[in-house]
Amino acid sequence: MSDSFLRGRTALVTGSNSGIGLAIAQRLAAAGCTVAVHGLGTPAQIADAVAAVEAAGGGQSRHFDADLRDVAAIDQLMADVADWSHGGVDILVNNAGIQHTAPLADMPPEKWDAILAINLSSAFHTMRHALPAMASRGYGRVINIASVHGLVASKEKSPYVASKFGLVGMSKVAALEYAAQESRNSGGITVNCICPGWVETPLIEPQIDAHRGSGSRDDGVRALLAEKQPSLRMSLPDEIASLAVFLCRREAHNLTGSAIPVDGGWTAQ
Structure with a gap:
């Protein structure tokens, strides 16, 4: 297989200015993909992220800025990326997320609203834009970065756990709706979650x-x-990125609706 098997494809990775998101953006670029970088940060942080992605792939990248708590901003983000990519993304990675820890009774309601908006609702809004265009082209990958907390719970993380369980469930619904689209040869449309445990x-x-x-x-x-x-x-961010890139291969056409733990045995207990 060619290392540049994604040449001609376009990806959007939310929250890709640093951490896991940046590692995924770099690995996609290294596989030949044109990558739309997204996230909040200083001008220097944004410039560094775009430069790192371009250096990984030797091609063009661009930063897109949108507040994922705002549905209108997400709509505009998806429209802008579609214009830039001449038709929409082939690969959508919903990676952006936030967390706040507190006992349920003490959790500020505004934190609940923000965490659910960014971690769950924004993925719904990006997916509703991206999936129909993917289906029209016969190939598409949605990779939602959930968490081990989309499979098991921990104390003092009620909105985070709720958002990640919801993300896993929503991904299964989308996977079922698009499972029969297109063929093995085209690669089909798949929707999966990666559920990391501790990442360095x-x-x-x-x-x-x-x-x-x-x-x-x-x-x-x-x-x-x-x-x-x-x-x-x-785990290292690049290890999570390697799994994300594998999910984009044509050979992964029947791997859909999965929530894949990368958790060192956490959920096996």
Whole structure:
């Protein structure tokens, strides 16, 4: 198989200025895809993200800015990306997400609304735009970055868990609706969720430090993961990105409606 098997395809990756989203955007670009980068950030952060994606693929990338809490902004985002890509995206990765931890009774209602809007409702709105165009072309991939918390719950994360369970359920519905579209040769239309456990990003460094005591960073990682993730190893963003790229292959045409855990055995317990 050619490493550039996605040449001629266009992808939109939400929340791709950093972390898992940026890793996915880079890996898609390396496979030949033209990638629309999305996310909030400083002008320097945005420029760095676009440059990193272009360097990975040697092609054109562009940043799109939209507040995913705003339905009109999402509508405009999808219209702008469709104009830029001359017809709409072939690959949609809904990666953007936020979290706030608090007991259910103390969860601020505005946090509930924002988390559900960004983590769940925005994926509904991007999918309702993208899927019909994918079906008209005979190929499409929707990859929703859910979480291990789309499969099991944890305390003090009621809106996050609700949003990720909802994302998994909605993805299964869309997968069923588009499962019979087109053929093995065209690649068909698939909708899947990736459900990571702990992923090594800069955002979790303070938690590692809080658990290391007088030990090493590895000691801190193992202590942090001990309660939930049996492997005691975190995944890297690029490992999640590798799975996302595999889901885009034609050979994955019958892999749809799945919620794939990458969780070191967390959900096997």
